[in-house]
Amino acid sequence: MENSTMTTSQLIADSYVSYHSQVYLYILHKVNCQKEAEDLSQDVFLRLMEYKQMLRPDTVKFFIYTISRNLVNDYLRRYYKRQEISSYMYDHAETCTNDTESRIISDDLAALEQRKL
Template sequence: MKNISMKSTQLIEDSYTNYHHSVYLYIYYRIAHKEEAEDLAQDVYVRLMDYDRMLCTETIKYFIFTIARNLVTDYLRRYYKRQEVTSYLYEHTVAYTNETELRVVANDLE
């Protein structure tokens, strides 16, 4: 049991050194935000640790990029939903004005 854990930890470490830059570039190309891409690239490896028993050297690269694709999809879904809510709020806000000032101006005009 301990041997499997050590083996998967070493496999994750090796994959980090081999694929981290590629994962970062993949994510950055899709979302075009440097800091967010760095965070998501780190999250890929955090999620990869959850699958330590399923990892093997032949499939880890595909696992990494599948996780990256899913994280990017989730990020973009949240991003566009936030944009949609923001634009809705912007379009439907009531412009509040100083009614007292408007009454004074209206009375002056009368």
């Protein structure tokens, strides 16, 4: 059991060394943000650790790219949803007015009208 854990941990470490730069470049190409690509590429290997029981040397590469694709899709989905919400709020937000200033201006206009009449 302990030997199995050591081999999967070693497999993940070897996979990190072998595939990290490729995963990073793939994610960078998709999200076009260096910091986000760094974070997401780290998350790929953290998620890979959740699949320790299922990993084998011949399947680890496929796990890595599947996890990468899913993380990028989730990131882009959240990003565009956030953009949509921000755009909606910007379009539908009431302009901020100063009620005190508006009241003074309307009182001044009313006083001017009264004098004119």
